Amino acid sequence: MASNHLKNTFHALNILLLASAIIEIVIAAVIYGKVYRVDLLSSLKSASAEIVLMTSGVLVIVCAVFSIYSANKDIGWILYLCGVITFANFVLQIAGFSMSFHFMLVSEVKSWMDHTFANIDEMTFARNSWDRMQNTLSCCGISGSSDWLKNRNGMPGTIPSSCSCKMGLDENCKSGPNYEVGCLSTIQWLTFDLAAGVAGLAAAMAFIQFIVGVLTFILARRASKQSMRI
Incomplete structure (x- = not known):
C-alpha cells in the first residue's frame, strides 16, 4: 500500500512537471522569438536565460515521460538514469531562473x-x-x-x-x-515582467525536481531489489 502511495505521488509530481515544462517552453520561446530576433535587442544578455530555460524544459519533459514509464514497469536502471538527469536538470533550472533575474535591468x-x-x-x-x-x-x-x-x-x-x-x-x-x-x-513586459514569471516557474520546478529526484532513487532501489528476488 505504501508503495502505491509513493508511486501515485511520484506520478502526480511528474505530471505537474510536464505541464509546467510545456508552459515554460512556450513562454520562453515567445519571449525569445518576439524580442531577440529584433536586431536592436539581440544583444540583450537575458536571451541566454531563455535558451537555458527552453533546454531545461525539454529535458524535464523527456525525464518525466521516461520516469513514469520506468516506474510503472519497475525498470531500475532507467530510473537511476532518470534520477541523475533530473538532478542535473535541477541545477540547470536554478541557473536559468538565476540568469533571468540577474539580467533584468530596465x-x-x-x-x-x-x-x-x-x-x-x-x-x-x-x-x-x-x-x-x-x-x-x-x-x-x-x-x-x-x-x-x-x-x-x-x-x-x-x-x-x-x-x-x-x-x-x-x-x-x-x-x-x-x-x-x-x-x-x-519590451519591459516581454523581457522583464513575463520573464520574471518564467523565472518564478523555473524556481518552483527546480524544487519539485529535487523531490522527484529523491523519489526516483527510492523507486529505483525498490525496483532493483524486486528484480534480484526474481
Whole structure:
C-alpha cells in the first residue's frame, strides 16, 4: 500500500512537471522569438536565460515521460538514469531562473533606447532597426507615438509608417491607426515582467525536481531489489 502511495505521488509530481515544462517552453520561446530576433535587442544578455530555460524544459519533459514509464514497469536502471538527469536538470533550472533575474535591468534598456532614438536621424541603421522593432512588437516610439512628433533639428516630426496598423485587423489598434503603446513598456513586459514569471516557474520546478529526484532513487532501489528476488 505504501508503495502505491509513493508511486501515485511520484506520478502526480511528474505530471505537474510536464505541464509546467510545456508552459515554460512556450513562454520562453515567445519571449525569445518576439524580442531577440529584433536586431536592436539581440544583444540583450537575458536571451541566454531563455535558451537555458527552453533546454531545461525539454529535458524535464523527456525525464518525466521516461520516469513514469520506468516506474510503472519497475525498470531500475532507467530510473537511476532518470534520477541523475533530473538532478542535473535541477541545477540547470536554478541557473536559468538565476540568469533571468540577474539580467533584468530596465534602466539599461531605457538608456540605450534614449540614445539610439536621439540620434536616429544621423544613423540610418538605427532608423531601419527602429522600424523593424515597431513592426515586430506592434509598438511606437519609446513611450508612445507622440515621441515621433517632437521637434528634431528644428523641424516637426512625423509618425513613421512602421507605427501604423489597420483598424479591425490588429487588436492593438484601439484608439487610432497608429500603435499607441510605447516600445519600452512592450519590451519591459516581454523581457522583464513575463520573464520574471518564467523565472518564478523555473524556481518552483527546480524544487519539485529535487523531490522527484529523491523519489526516483527510492523507486529505483525498490525496483532493483524486486528484480534480484526474481
